[in-house]
Amino acid sequence: MQHKNGSFSNSFGFILACVGSAVGLGNIWMFPYRLGQYGGSAFLVPYILFVVLFGITGLSAEFAIGRRAKTGTLGSYELCWKDKSKLGGKLGWIPLAGSLGIAIGYSIIIGWVLRSLFGSLSGTILTADAGEYFAKATVSFGSLPWHFGVVAITTVLLLTGSALIIEKANKVMMPLFFILFAVLAVRVFFLNGSLEGYKFLFVPRWENLKDVNVWIMAMGQAFFSLSITGSGMIVYGSYLDKKEDILSSSLRTAFFDTVAAILSALVIMPAVFAFGIEPDRGPSLMFITMPHIFQQMPMGRAFAVIFFLSVCFAGITSLMNMFEAVIESIQQKFGLGRKAAVLICSLICFGVGVFLEGESSVGNWMDFITIIVVPFGAVFGAFSIYYIFGYKNIEAELNEGRSKPIPGWFRPLAKYVYVPLTVVVFILGIIFKGIG
Numbered sequence: 001m002q003h004k005n006g007s008f009s010n011s012f013g014f015i016l017a018c019v020g021s022a023v024g025l026g027n028i029w030m031f032p033y034r035l036g037q038y039g040g041s042a043f044l045v046p047y048i049l050f051v052v053l054f055g056i057t058g059l060s061a062e063f064a065i066g067r068r069a070k071t072g073t074l075g076s077y078e079l080c081w082k083d084k085s086k087l088g089g090k091l092g093w094i095p096l097a098g099s100l101g102i103a104i105g106y107s108i109i110i111g112w113v114l115r116s117l118f119g120s121l122s123g124t125i126l127t128a129d130a131g132e133y134f135a136k137a138t139v140s141f142g143s144l145p146w147h148f149g150v151v152a153i154t155t156v157l158l159l160t161g162s163a164l165i166i167e168k169a170n171k172v173m174m175p176l177f178f179i180l181f182a183v184l185a186v187r188v189f190f191l192n193g194s195l196e197g198y199k200f201l202f203v204p205r206w207e208n209l210k211d212v213n214v215w216i217m218a219m220g221q222a223f224f225s226l227s228i229t230g231s232g233m234i235v236y237g238s239y240l241d242k243k244e245d246i247l248s249s250s251l252r253t254a255f256f257d258t259v260a261a262i263l264s265a266l267v268i269m270p271a272v273f274a275f276g277i278e279p280d281r282g283p284s285l286m287f288i289t290m291p292h293i294f295q296q297m298p299m300g301r302a303f304a305v306i307f308f309l310s311v312c313f314a315g316i317t318s319l320m321n322m323f324e325a326v327i328e329s330i331q332q333k334f335g336l337g338r339k340a341a342v343l344i345c346s347l348i349c350f351g352v353g354v355f356l357e358g359e360s361s362v363g364n365w366m367d368f369i370t371i372i373v374v375p376f377g378a379v380f381g382a383f384s385i386y387y388i389f390g391y392k393n394i395e396a397e398l399n400e401g402r403s404k405p406i407p408g409w410f411r412p413l414a415k416y417v418y419v420p421l422t423v424v425v426f427i428l429g430i431i432f433k434g435i436g
Helices: 011-022 023-039 041-068 073-080 087-092 095-120 130-137 144-159 163-189 194-202 204-212 212-225 232-238 246-274 285-294 301-336 338-353 361-400 410-432
Strands: none
Touching: 011 232, 011 301, 011 338, 023 041, 023 194, 023 212, 023 246, 023 410, 041 073, 041 194, 041 204, 041 212, 041 246, 041 361, 041 410, 073 087, 073 095, 073 232, 073 301, 073 361, 073 410, 087 163, 095 130, 095 144, 095 285, 095 338, 095 361, 130 204, 130 212, 130 285, 144 301, 144 338, 163 194, 163 246, 163 301, 194 232, 194 246, 204 232, 212 410, 232 301, 246 285, 246 361, 285 301, 285 338, 301 338, 361 410
């Protein structure tokens, strides 16, 4: 039986949608810094190890429970906890709240990106002081039109449909993201002094692998980069046809997400070093450091447009997934039509977010959501799927669409490595005040 919101037409469309959800600001403003800071190419060893582990066990579990339940977050947890505990089903609201919470903060930040895109088109961002230009948007009610524009664009994309619209949007935006960032990476390669950036990124410092912090940060970066939240990827799984191989799709999603992260590193860090700017992370890297670089580059205006347009694509595709998780659950829980559910989600997102537009306000909001709510949702999801719903049940769903059954090593890896690691990520996130 197909979901009432439709289904993805093929595995390629599904993977692009999932990559669109996974590729976001963490790939762009956090991964390049961590790659260089924690050992260069040596950091890739634990990072890729965790990406493969979380992709195989975490992503596949969320895709599988969504496809099995043929519904999103709330319905999937109700299935997991059916005949076991009413409380368990109700706790499914927490990972859903995580998706909505991220969407509220994310829409504000993508509003800053949209403003920077228009500033690049007009040339304003290249003539003004980048710090002052950014500061004007990050005060209370300082980014209203841009914030509203991002929510409106996402709303329009989702209002006219669901699975197929999400698929079509990602089939345009994600290839363009990769193409535009590849163009930037080529341009940056020819900058004088860029070699130091490549050394920072890729000269391995193997001794760093003895540092437990490197492994912790690699684990956190991999976990959050794949959007394992106990919510968003479940709803995409509910739109997946039974003939598709979930394990294969999970690995391909993880692969393209990693390519996007490395591509971002190849754009940002060589450019930072070419102009003698101290490498940084977070919003200042994207909204202050990069405009400073574009101001000094030949054809900087054109490359600024390409950069912020690419980031807009990455941000909106991620936002679509966060919205869709909430929209589908509103439809399923309250029996509302698609348009009503979309508008309710959009109004909540903008209505709450409008009071959080100051940089410190949205920062505190996102810290709470990403350190407490989202990791708890991931733990709850992993435990609900592999222990409450049961490994045999989820294994049967994972075997759908495969030519060969799931190998024997998958069970201990999922139950005794992945699930405990979600708890570790949750605890370490609190201790370190964020590791993703």
